[in-house]
Amino acid sequence: MRVKLCGINDPIAFDTAVDAGADWVGFVFFAKSPRAVTPSVAARLSARHRGGPGRVGLFVEPTDDAVAAALDALSLDVLQLYTAPERAVELGARFGVPVWHAASVASAADLPVARDGLAGWVVESKAPAGSDRPGGNARSFDWTVVQGWQPGLPWLLAGGLNPGNVAEAIRISGAKAVDTSSGTESAPGVKDPSLIRAFISAARG
Numbered sequence: 001m002r003v004k005l006c007g008i009n010d011p012i013a014f015d016t017a018v019d020a021g022a023d024w025v026g027f028v029f030f031a032k033s034p035r036a037v038t039p040s041v042a043a044r045l046s047a048r049h050r051g052g053p054g055r056v057g058l059f060v061e062p063t064d065d066a067v068a069a070a071l072d073a074l075s076l077d078v079l080q081l082y083t084a085p086e087r088a089v090e091l092g093a094r095f096g097v098p099v100w101h102a103a104s105v106a107s108a109a110d111l112p113v114a115r116d117g118l119a120g121w122v123v124e125s126k127a128p129a130g131s132d133r134p135g136g137n138a139r140s141f142d143w144t145v146v147q148g149w150q151p152g153l154p155w156l157l158a159g160g161l162n163p164g165n166v167a168e169a170i171r172i173s174g175a176k177a178v179d180t181s182s183g184t185e186s187a188p189g190v191k192d193p194s195l196i197r198a199f200i201s202a203a204r205g
Contacts, residue, residue, distance in 0.1 A: 024054040056076065092119075120155055
């Protein structure tokens with residue numbers, strides 16, 4: 001079971017994610033998120049440890065310049081993009097970085113289909129009406145929706161996952177990788193080291 005911890009924004013959270021064995025850490029380059037970081041902050045955090053988890057940059061409808069600024073500051077292993085699929089493919093091709101496209105799901109009809117130029121998907125619940133953030137809203141969806149899904153690409157299950165429900169979510173969905181952000185926080189944007197460790201333990205237990 002592979003685990004991504006998104007919204008890493010301080011040294012303690014980063015060090016805990018590394019020590020606990022996360023597979024990826026996510027840096028949010030979206031100003032409206034309580035977890036937002038600048039490229040320079042992300043670079044300083046990433047520099048705390050050589051190697052370790054893959055570094056994922058999360059962007060919402062980014063300009064080319066915004067992605068370039070992040071990549072100029074630090075090496076990213078994956079771009080996680082909230083934008084049209086065609087735009088996601090375009091950005092991945094321009095910058096030569098694998099792309100995970102964010103897929104908002106409420107029913108089986110929303111599940112994405114394989115597309116050349118994408119490396120995978122992050123599958124999460126649709127944002128609530130009126131939200132100014134497409135993800136990170138601590139909302140789960142009906143995990144039975146993905147049962148029997150044949151995606152053709154790797155994918156991560158996200159949306160409302162926490163130490164108390166991640167094992168059940170994996171059992172029901174059949175996911176091989178999971179992603180959490182608010183589920184490891186004591187307050188919006190404030191990571192809790194004990195919850196980080198508990199989440200990874202529960203996901204792999």
